[in-house]
Amino acid sequence: MDYVIETKDLTKRFGNFTAVDNISFAVGRGEIFGFLGANGAGKTTAMRMLCGLSRPTSGQGFVAGYDIFRQQEKIKRNIGYMSQKFSLYEDLQVWENMRLFGGIYGVKDSVIFSKIDETLEKLGLSSERNTLVKALPLGWKQKLAFSVAIFHEPQIVFLDEPTGGVDPVTRRQFWELIYEAASRGITIFVTTHYMDEAEYCHRVSIMVDGRIEALDTPHNLRQQFQATTMDEVFHRLARKAQRQGE
Amino acid sequence: MKQLYAFVQKEFLHIFRDVRTILLIIGIPVAQILIIGFAVSTEVKNIKTAIYDPSNDVSTRQIIDKLAVSEYFNIVEYLSNPDQIEDRFQRGDIQFAMVFGDRFHENLYHNGNASVQLLADATDPNQGTVAANYAAAIISDYAQTMMSDLNIPFQIMTQVQMLYNPSMRSSYDFVPGLMGLIFILICAMMTSIAIVREKETGTMEVLLASPVKPIYIVLAKMAPYFLISWFILIVILLMSVFLLHVPITGNLLWLNVFSLIYIVLSLALGLLISTIVNTQVAAMLASGMGLMMPFMILSGMMFPIESMPTFLKIVSCIIPARWYISGVRKVMIEGAGVEHILPELLILTAMASFIILVSLKNFKKRLE
Structure with missing residues (x-):
């Protein structure tokens, strides 16, 4: 199989504290990979290492075919990132945000402009092209932020709790966008606290105290833990945690 | 780029x-x-002025008259004692004081050398300077007139002192x-x-x-x-x-x-x-x-x-x-x-x- 993320014994220590403890996993191209764990389990640290924002202490890791130790710059070119906090510029217009991020990722001007129209049409936001982002409702902003994160057609997009504070209907629409992107071959690496969203993922990993305690399809995980929902699976694993959440 | x-x-x-x-x-x-x-551009006018004139002679009176008619100075008080000066400044009654030396006229004519002290409140440095300059100009103007009249070299020692803000910032x-x-x-x-x-x-x-x-x-x-x-x-x-x-x-x-x-x-x-x-x-x-x-x-x-x-x-x-x-x-x-x-x-x-x-x-x- 064609893997776009591969890690082996990836570890990050801050002093005596091991935030991420020897994690090994692989994510295939076009896969929607759910990265679950309670607060403080080490999800964000692991994700930051994969994005080239933080240097691992030991282990190996390849993202989009590049080494996370030495080729962070190349990795950054080939991924998209949507942070936990809403991450567009509120005082810029919708299209200005898109142009900015297009420019940052080196998309050609001619491509940028046709892509802006195309994306806005898809989102049904064509009429909001010149609206300041702060005037948009939260759900639209999140969808827009996702579209901006994949504007440069990255191989992988990292989503850090993308649907926090969004109503169920909008979350549903958001996941439709995710499926659409995955169908185009973009790998989705997503962290979430909503267990119904975990069900939408192709495969799910659950981190407890810096280690990956379970990794499989939602269906297999439910069977393995004899649970009817992912929520139950998660609780069973999370109960073992020694660490307190942040 | x-x-x-x-x-x-x-x-x-x-x-x-x-x-x-x-x-x-x-x-x-x-x-x-x-x-x-x-x-800065506010023009300085009607500076409240006190005079201490122990000589009270023809020269000092002429200088005081010149001062009084100018629009810059407004003489508010004739002091009888130099110790009052400090007090008047501090009460804010005056912004400027002119203190003549003893026997001003006599000294001027006989020694060709008389002294006058100008005291300015320099908490407003600009106004202080302007007042002192005006007063000094009036005095030297008087000296000039005397000189041309009598054709003798006179010198009036004008001593300027800036109070409260000596560095004149x-x-x-x-x-x-x-x-x-x-x-x-x-x-x-x-x-x-x-x-x-x-x-x-x-x-x-x-x-x-x-x-x-x-x-x-x-x-x-x-x-x-x-x-x-x-x-x-x-x-x-x-x-x-x-x-x-x-x-x-x-x-x-x-x-x-x-x-x-x-x-x-x-x-x-x-x-x-x-x-x-x-x-x-x-x-x-x-x-x-x-x-x-x-x-x-x-x-x-x-x-x-x-x-x-x-x-x-x-x-x-x-x-x-x-x-x-x-x-x-x-x-x-x-x-x-x-x-x-x-x-x-x-x-x-x-x-x-x-x-x-x-x-x-x-x-x-x-x-x-």
């Missing part, structure tokens, strides 16, 4: 979208100059001080807030996860404030020349170069603050209390460095504004050549390089 361009464009949009802030940063220096300008001095402060305000405060804002909103993380070079993020943040500061520099200079009539006697090019170094230094300070704090409020406090206050108090802008205790004198040496203000004063007001501000120039350049290095290193470290 294209990345940098996209970024600089974005930063300008941020600033121009925020009309209130831009009005504030351009408005503050303009307003301050205007206020000072008014204070005039409003001219305020312009360099204002410049030293305003650039810290715009560059350090605004840059640190602008960078920290991105940390707060979470956009910084997205930028760092993108292939854009961190140095571009920093440069793009600084570019607009650099240009705005330069613009303000020009506005301040124009206003001080045409409104305050502070002549720029020195080399304009060097004044600009010198100021730009200081502006870069202030920008680097802003970057440094942004690497230390995480919220906009903290950035505001750090630049307000941490920079503005010591800069204002220790730079020689408010209190003359010469009269500080040794410890504070030493501390003032690490305040960049001290060197900047002193340099600007030399170039702008005293018309000194670049060779005279070489120490200031070198110290500021060294400080700027040091701060840039530290803050860039800190900025990179924080990314980890």
Whole structure:
């Protein structure tokens, strides 16, 4: 199989504290990979290492075919990132945000402009092209932020709790966008606290105290833990945690 | 390069979208100059004056008459005792006092040498000087008339004493001080807030996860404030020349170069603050209390460095504004050549390089 993320014994220590403890996993191209764990389990640290924002202490890791130790710059070119906090510029217009991020990722001007129209049409936001982002409702902003994160057609997009504070209907629409992107071959690496969203993922990993305690399809995980929902699976694993959440 | 361009464009949009802030940063220096300008250009009239005249002879009366008819002086009291002078000044009854020596007329005619003391309240230094100058002119005018009448060389010893503000810090001095402060305000405060804002909103993380070079993020943040500061520099200079009539006697090019170094230094300070704090409020406090206050108090802008205790004198040496203000004063007001501000120039350049290095290193470290 064609893997776009591969890690082996990836570890990050801050002093005596091991935030991420020897994690090994692989994510295939076009896969929607759910990265679950309670607060403080080490999800964000692991994700930051994969994005080239933080240097691992030991282990190996390849993202989009590049080494996370030495080729962070190349990795950054080939991924998209949507942070936990809403991450567009509120005082810029919708299209200005898109142009900015297009420019940052080196998309050609001619491509940028046709892509802006195309994306806005898809989102049904064509009429909001010149609206300041702060005037948009939260759900639209999140969808827009996702579209901006994949504007440069990255191989992988990292989503850090993308649907926090969004109503169920909008979350549903958001996941439709995710499926659409995955169908185009973009790998989705997503962290979430909503267990119904975990069900939408192709495969799910659950981190407890810096280690990956379970990794499989939602269906297999439910069977393995004899649970009817992912929520139950998660609780069973999370109960073992020694660490307190942040 | 294209990345940098996209970024600089974005930063300008941020600033121009925020009309209130831009009005504030351009408005503050303009307003301050205007206020000072008014204070300076107000003509001095009706100065409340007291006379102490122990001689009470023909010469002193003639001088007093001349003084009384001029529109500048308003004689409010004839004192009987020189000890009253201090008291009248302190009660605010008078702003100016003319004290004649004993046997003025006699001394003038027989020795060709008489003395008069002019005392001015220099808490308003401008008014103090003007009053003293007017009075001295009236006295020398009287002496001239006498001389031409009698054809004998006379000399009236006019002794001027500025009370309460002996170093005569005039409003001219305020312009360099204002410049030293305003650039810290715009560059350090605004840059640190602008960078920290991105940390707060979470956009910084997205930028760092993108292939854009961190140095571009920093440069793009600084570019607009650099240009705005330069613009303000020009506005301040124009206003001080045409409104305050502070002549720029020195080399304009060097004044600009010198100021730009200081502006870069202030920008680097802003970057440094942004690497230390995480919220906009903290950035505001750090630049307000941490920079503005010591800069204002220790730079020689408010209190003359010469009269500080040794410890504070030493501390003032690490305040960049001290060197900047002193340099600007030399170039702008005293018309000194670049060779005279070489120490200031070198110290500021060294400080700027040091701060840039530290803050860039800190900025990179924080990314980890």
